[in-house]
Amino acid sequence: MKYEKIRKIVLEAILEAVDMGLIHGTSGNIALRDDEDDVVAVTPSGISYSHMTADQIAICDLNGKWLEGPFKPSSEIPMHTAAMRARKDIRATVHTHGMFATIAAMSGELKAVTPPQCEFVPVGIVPFTMPGSNDVAEKVVEALGEKGRAVLIQNHGMFCCGKDMKAAMAATVYTEEMAQTAWYAKVAGVFTPMPDEAVARMKALIEADQAV
Ligand SMILES: [Zn+2]
Secondary structure, eight states, X not given: OTTHHHHHHHHHHHHHHHHTTSOOTTOOEEEEEOSSSSEEEEOBSSOOSTTOOGGGSEEEETTOOEEESSSOBOTTHHHHHHHHHHOTTOOEEEEEOOHHHHHHHHHTOOOOOXXXXXXXXXXXXXXXXXXXXXXXXXXXXXXXXTTOOEEEETTTEEEEEESSHHHHHHHHHHXXXXXXXXXXXXXXXXXXXXXXXXXHHHHHHHHTTOOO
């Protein structure tokens, strides 16, 4: 099987996301760029993830053109490859329709409430744009900017990225956690985000790899 390594990593990640309840049915998709060739392994379109095998993961070029695999790539491939083309540091991308991230997108803001979440803020928010379009891909890339790790898409879900799959999955987990905590805290009437200055200090510690 060609590109076995990246296909296996994508398969493991999508199964983990399903296990964690971040992905239901065939919603959500995950992509990983190869270290040497400019190709991307991406989950296929419309196929149940629970019995998926690595050879069923699609391979595309960086423009989203389908190169390998029995099933066509996710229709949301433009978002994944646009982010990878825009930023060399982005090798892995995860898109989910997480419930709390979707609610946070409607509320128009998402703030860190615990120290580990500081790595992933500020979280950009883009208005609803047709899924799978180049338009939504451009808006997500713009909202990510030079360093962004997570973006919420209104009435759709979220898009996270990282230097590898572990980093992209961490962004996904913590962004959903941030949204979930904010939602319950707001319902309870006790919502208190971390102060901006503390967020900036935490981010600096995390970037310097000095956070405990
Ligand atoms: Zn989607």
